[in-house]
Amino acid sequence: MGQRVSPREAAAAALQRGLFRLFSVAMPAAPGRRLPASRGTLGWMLAYILALVVSHAGLRHVDSALPRIGVALLPLVPVVALVLLSVRRVLGMDELERRLEAVALAVTALVTWLALGACWMLEHAGVALDPARIGFLGIPALYLVARHGARLRYA
Amino acid sequence: MNNRIRDLRGAQGWSQADLAERLDVSRQTVNAIETGKYDPSLPLAFKIARLFGQPIESIFDPGSST
Secondary structure: OOOOOOHHHHHHHHHHHHHHHHHHHHOEOHHHOEOOOOHHHHHHHHHHHHHHHHHHHHOOOOOOHHHHHHHHOOOHHHHHHHHHHHHHHHHOOOHHHHHHHHHHHHHHHHHHHHHHHHHHHHHHOOOOOOHHHHHHHHHHHHHHHHHHHHHHHHO | OEEOHHHHHHHHOOOHHHHHHHHOOOHHHHHHHHOOOOOOOHHHHHHHHHHHOOOHHHHEEOOOOO
16 A cells, blocks of 8 residues: 655655766766765755755844854855765775766866956956855866766776 | 777676676776776786786787877
């Protein structure tokens, strides 16, 4: 007999499936199979999003400076966990995947750095930009493109 | 760098996935090595040579680059 699933549970399951699919493309697994990202990674990613939401909402209710900084830095906790998991993921890759990762990260880091300079110049020229917002969305996209390019070139 | 891995693998009747499993790398890595897109590290090259029971220089030809 099938159990009734609430719309909220269905939405959560759909989100989880989507994130699994997204990360199975972005993150190749240890020896070489494409991985679905580990449940730990997904969990911390969701924790990061939740921390962003809580931080955003919490800042409206906190007035003094120091607590505001604490609330604003709340998302750093899952960030540290995600970085550690990411390092573990790379260490588990085989040598070709590590090369692809290195190329993608090198391209992403260099383009990000140079693009920030270009953003500042554009701001001096009077073009209103929000580099942080552009980077938040653009860096993951750039990483995926760079990784795809590296795969085409080396694999 | 050219290599004879595809021939040696074929002689054993192994698929790329079979060889990848024996070498503990991805099938994609085996494919990249066979097509000359990727030169394996020295430890992996030795592992390949040991697996096929041949000297490393009889499998890899450093003289001609791809």
